Structure formats: C-alpha cells, structure tokens
Amino acid sequence: MYFKRHSLRFVFLFLLFFCLLIFFVAKLIFIQVFKSDYLSGLADRQHSHILRLEPKRGTIYDRKLRPLALNVTAYSLYASPRTMSEEQRDKAIKALQKMLGLEESFLKDRMNRDKNFIWIARKLSPEQADKVKALKIKGLDFMKESRRYYPGQSLAAHIIGFAGIDNYGLEGLELEYNEFLRGQFGMAQILRDAKQRELLIQKSFLLPRDGFDLVLTIDETIQYFAEQALDKAFKKHHAKGASIIVMNPKTGEILALANRPTYNLSDIGSSALDSRRNRSVSDMYEPGSVFKIVTASAALEEDAFGEDDEIFCENGEYRVANHILHDHHAQGTLTFKGVIEQSSNIGTVKVAQKIGGKIVNHYARLFQFGKATGINLPGEVPGVLKPVSRWSGTSIGAVPIGHEVGVTPLQLVCAVSAIANGGIYMKPFIVQYIRDQKGEVINGFFPQPITEVISQETAERVKNILVGVVDNGTGRRAQIKGVKVAGKTGTAQKIVNGVYSHSKYYATFIGFAPADDPKIAMVVFFDEPHPNHYGGTVSAPVFREVVENVLKYLRANDVK
Numbered sequence: 001m002y003f004k005r006h007s008l009r010f011v012f013l014f015l016l017f018f019c020l021l022i023f024f025v026a027k028l029i030f031i032q033v034f035k036s037d038y039l040s041g042l043a044d045r046q047h048s049h050i051l052r053l054e055p056k057r058g059t060i061y062d063r064k065l066r067p068l069a070l071n072v073t074a075y076s077l078y079a080s081p082r083t084m085s086e087e088q089r090d091k092a093i094k095a096l097q098k099m100l101g102l103e104e105s106f107l108k109d110r111m112n113r114d115k116n117f118i119w120i121a122r123k124l125s126p127e128q129a130d131k132v133k134a135l136k137i138k139g140l141d142f143m144k145e146s147r148r149y150y151p152g153q154s155l156a157a158h159i160i161g162f163a164g165i166d167n168y169g170l171e172g173l174e175l176e177y178n179e180f181l182r183g184q185f186g187m188a189q190i191l192r193d194a195k196q197r198e199l200l201i202q203k204s205f206l207l208p209r210d211g212f213d214l215v216l217t218i219d220e221t222i223q224y225f226a227e228q229a230l231d232k233a234f235k236k237h238h239a240k241g242a243s244i245i246v247m248n249p250k251t252g253e254i255l256a257l258a259n260r261p262t263y264n265l266s267d268i269g270s271s272a273l274d275s276r277r278n279r280s281v282s283d284m285y286e287p288g289s290v291f292k293i294v295t296a297s298a299a300l301e302e303d304a305f306g307e308d309d310e311i312f313c314e315n316g317e318y319r320v321a322n323h324i325l326h327d328h329h330a331q332g333t334l335t336f337k338g339v340i341e342q343s344s345n346i347g348t349v350k351v352a353q354k355i356g357g358k359i360v361n362h363y364a365r366l367f368q369f370g371k372a373t374g375i376n377l378p379g380e381v382p383g384v385l386k387p388v389s390r391w392s393g394t395s396i397g398a399v400p401i402g403h404e405v406g407v408t409p410l411q412l413v414c415a416v417s418a419i420a421n422g423g424i425y426m427k428p429f430i431v432q433y434i435r436d437q438k439g440e441v442i443n444g445f446f447p448q449p450i451t452e453v454i455s456q457e458t459a460e461r462v463k464n465i466l467v468g469v470v471d472n473g474t475g476r477r478a479q480i481k482g483v484k485v486a487g488k489t490g491t492a493q494k495i496v497n498g499v500y501s502h503s504k505y506y507a508t509f510i511g512f513a514p515a516d517d518p519k520i521a522m523v524v525f526f527d528e529p530h531p532n533h534y535g536g537t538v539s540a541p542v543f544r545e546v547v548e549n550v551l552k553y554l555r556a557n558d559v560k
Contacts, residue, residue, distance in 0.1 A: 053208045054146065054167070055210045057071045057148065063219050068151070070148075074122075075124045076144075077132060079111060080118075084138060089112070093111055147167075153266050154262050155220070156256075157264070157265050167182060184208060216432060217253035217254050226258050233539075238529065239527055239528055239530075241528070243260075243523070243524075248519070248521075249512055251447040252426030252428045252447055253430075253432075280408065283527075284383045285506050286402060288490035289474075295400040300454075302359060305351060308335050314346050315330050316331065321394045325397050328491075341468045349396065349400055352400035366425075375427075376445070412508070418459075419486075426447060429445045480513065480544055483514050483548075488511065489535035490510070491536075508523065509535050509539035522543055524539040526538050
C-alpha cells in the first residue's frame with residue numbers, strides 16, 4: 001500500500017515535469033521561429049540607435065559667385081533629464097532662462113520629463129554654446145548642426161527668401177529650389193552597452209548628400225545700387241510700398257529685384273508678414289500711362305499713324321460714352337509723337353478708337369499681359385486683361401491708357417525690354433544654373449525668346465518716341481548727361497472701396513539705357529507716395545540714379 005502511494009506520486013511528478021518540459025520546448029520553438037525578428041529587433045534597438053546625419057544645404061551665389069546664402073556651424077542644446085538630479089535641473093532652468101531668453105514654464109516642462117534625450121534649443125551661435133558649456137551642468141550637451149546665414153541680411157531678401165530651423169526652404173528661392181538645395185540626410189547606427197552608453201562603434205554608416213548650389217543672374221552690386229536708391233525714395237515720399245527690377249533686355253536675366261517694405265533674413269521673427277511679400281511678382285495694379293507703350297506700338301505696327309500725324313486733344317476734356325476723360329494738362333493739337341511724350345490720355349484714346357479695341361487687346365496679349373511670365377520665383381500672379389467681349393462702353397477710354405487692366409512690375413519691365421530688344425520678348429529668369437559640390441552644372445537656364453511682339457522697325461520707332469518722353473516730355477527727371485535714355489511715366493489713381501481715389505495713387509517709370517544699345521531695362525513703382533505722386537516726379541529720379549551707377553559699374557568691369 002505504501003509503495004503504491006509513492007508510485008502514484010512519482011507518476012504525478014513525472015507527468016508534471018514532462019508537461020513543463022513540453023511547454024518550455026514549445027515556448028522556445030515559438031520564440032525562435034515566430035518571435036525571433038521582434039526580439040532581435042528589440043535587442044538591436046536597445047544596443048544601438050540611429051543618428052540622422054544632416055546634409056549641408058547648398059549655397060546661393062550671385063552671378064559672380066559671391067555668396068548670398070550659406071550654411072555655418074551651429075550648436076543645438078539637448079538635455080538628459082533622467083540622468084540629472086533635481087538640483088542640477090533647477091540650476092539649468094535658472095541659468096538657461098536668463099542666458100537663452102527661454103520661458104521658465106518651457107524649461108520646467110522639458111527638464112521634468114523622464115527621458116534620456118530632449119531638445120532645449122536648436123541652432124545656437126558659437127558664443128551662446130560657449131556660455132552654456134561654461135556652466136558645466138551634467139546632463140546638458142550639444143549636437144553639432146548647421147544653420148542658414150545671410151551675409152547681406154536684408155539684401156535681396158525677396159529673391160532669396162529663407163529656410164526654417166530644419167533647413168527647409170519657406171520663402172523665395174529657398175522654397176522654390178528646396179529639393180535641390182536641401183540635399184539628402186545620411187545615417188549612422190551607433191552601438192551602445194547595457195547601460196545605453198555609446199561605444200563610438202558604427203554598425204552601419206551612410207553619408208549625407210549635400211545640397212546643390214544655385215548661381216543667380218543677380219549681381220550683388222547692382223542689387224545694392226537698386227535697393228539704396230529705392231529705399232531713399234520710399235522714405236522720402238512716405239510710400240506704402242515700392243518695387244524696382246533691373247533686367248538685361250537682350251537676355252531676360254534679372255540683375256536686381258527689390259521691394260519695400262523689406263525684412264532682415266537673419267531676424268525673421270521680428271518681421272511683419274506684409275514685409276515678406278514679393279510685390280514685384282505677386283501684386284498687380286492698374287499701371288496708368290506706362291501702358292500707353294502698347295497702344296503706341298499697336299498703332300505704328302498696324303501703320304495706322306505716323307509720328308508726325310496730328311491729333312486734336314480737345315483742350316483737356318473728351319467724352320467717351322457716359323464718361324468725361326481729362327488730361328492733366330489741357331492740350332490742343334499734338335503730333336502722335338507728342339501725344340506719347342506729353343502723356344495725353346485724350347490723344348491716346350483717340351488713337352485707340354481709330355485702330356479699335358480688338359487691335360489694342362491683341363497687342364496687349366502679344367506683350368504677354370494677362371499671363372504669368374513664368375519666372376523661377378514663387379508667388380507670381382498673371383494679372384488681368386479682359387477680352388474685348390467683356391469691355392464696357394467706356395473700356396475703349398480706359399484700357400489703352402492703363403486702366404481696367406492689372407499688371408505686375410515684372411510684366412512691365414518685360415514689356416519695355418521687348419521694345420529695347422528690337423521687338424523680341426524674352427522670358428525673364430533669375431537662376432543661371434544649378435551645380436553640385438564639385439562645381440559640375442546639373443541644370444542650366446538660358447535666354448529664351450517668347451515671341452516677336454512688334455517688328456524691329458516699329459520697335460526702333462517706339463524707342464525714339466520714348467527717348468522724346470525723357471528729352472522733351474514727362475520723363476525729364478530721368479535724363480542723364482551723356483547717355484540717351486528711353487522711358488515712360490505713369491500715374492494712376494488707386495481704387496479704394498470700388499471707386500477711384502483722388503488722394504491715393506500709383507507712380508511708375510519704365511525705361512532702358514543707353515537707348516542706342518540698351519544694357520539695362522528697369523521698372524520703378526511706388527504705391528501711395530505722398531504728397532508728390534507723379535511717376536515723373538517720384539519714380540524717374542530713382543531710375544536715373546540707378547542707371548548712372550549701374551552703367552559706371554558695367555564700364556568699370558567691362559561687362560557686356
């Protein structure tokens with residue numbers, strides 16, 4: 001009986017251990033077969049971590065390879081709160097709050113997290129990093145990164161734009177060409193011991209690919225001349241906004257482009273949103289009399305008028321449908337050439353009535369109004385040019401003199417450049433080429449004729465009329481001693497609450513020089529200048545100053 005009882009106990013224990021053996025064998029097989037990938041991955045994550053290697057963002061150069069935007073070394077501060085004592089965290093909060101200007105609540109939130117790694121401040125200057133290092137607080141350390149640096153600060157701000165804290169383009173060319181400039185991140189897998197300490201042993205490594213460089217058509221010196229002249233006039237005339245564009249009329253290259261108000265690329269946070277808008281391509285307005293180059297070109301190309309044909313300008317008042325049209329100065333009889341020189345609205349409208357609205361509209365479209373130029377800058381608008389079918393009874397008295405149309409400063413400089421270039425309209429561009437870090441060109445941009453707007457003969461005739469505008473007409477303030485200048489003034493009432501204002505105006509001057517061999521074409525535009533508001537008074541002197549400086553610079557550098 002005693003033996004039987006022990007035999008049963010033995011069998012029970014044997015079965016128990018056998019079942020446990022089967023269970024553990026099955027568990028082991030399950031782990032090895034079905035959970036091996038997960039567990040090996042877990043071990044890999046515990047004993048190694050992935051470190052992203054930031055690429056160097058490409059440099060933006062002017063046409064002479066002078067840097068306008070580049071990357072410099074920066075230090076990003078992080079903390080390991082889990083390894084810090086309460087006393088060390090408190091010390092760090094008090095010191096960093098004062099040293100880096102960070103909010104106490106922000107620092108407390110970061111320092112009280114149960115983490116081995118958390119960002120405190122990104123892209124600090126070397127001076128700031130040295131001050132933090134001098135604190136010698138355990139648990140604070142740095143990661144070496146890079147940040148964008150703009151040597152000119154506000155120079156060419158609306159062209160270049162800016163990149164954010166992560167080196168991602170947010171405005172201007174930084175945004176438009178972000179995929180080229182940014183490069184590709186690399187990767188390093190670092191081994192760690194059981195206490196999560198880095199062993200400085202790389203399990204795998206992939207180098208980052210640095211971004212490509214942009215080489216622009218912009219000339220930094222010409223950009224400086226344009227911005228200085230524009231800024232002085234912007235302040236002098238208390239304008240709401242202003243734009244200037246300098247262009248090579250023979251190639252379409254933009255040599256300078258600036259707007260006011262502007263902003264500092266090194267201090268984006270303090271800039272107003274309105275100051276970051278590229279008015280040269282994104283703002284459209286009624287141009288006024290500068291648009292008369294379209295009507296004049298159409299009339300001459302269609303052989304409807306000659307320069308000496310006389311036009312009676314009604315002594316300053318002329319009815320078009322239910323609207324009375326006025327000239328700023330009452331005129332009697334003027335020649336066709338004199339109508340443009342003196343900027344007679346009535347004379348220009350009479351020219352348009354003779355050739356017809358369809359012809360005026362046709363040439364306006366040949367001059368590419370009503371469509372985007374396609375420049376390689378973000379935010380361009382196409383403007384407004386209504387088809388003749390949508391004209392009202394008064395449109396024939398408005399469109400030919402630059403009303404009921406919407407244009408951008410860029411469209412205007414391209415239009416006057418077509419006249420300077422013998423009637424050939426060139427596509428504007430602002431990037432010459434993209435190159436890699438070895439200097440090899442991977443993509444280039446070249447002069448591109450779009451269309452023949454008018455014949456070379458007609459372009460020469462219009463050019464001579466525009467020379468007369470500066471010599472004898474409304475553009476006298478653009479005269480330059482020893483240089484033949486061609487240009488056209490424009491003054492337009494601004495629409496406020498649906499009606500034309502009698503106190504707010506747009507002032508514009510377009511032109512090119514030297515007229516006999518144009519090197520540069522230019523538009524100068526002001527929004528709400530006061531008390532003076534005429535294009536010939538406000539904009540023409542800026543044109544003159546920039547042309548004088550640029551031509552001296554080009555001669556000194558033998559630039560053709």
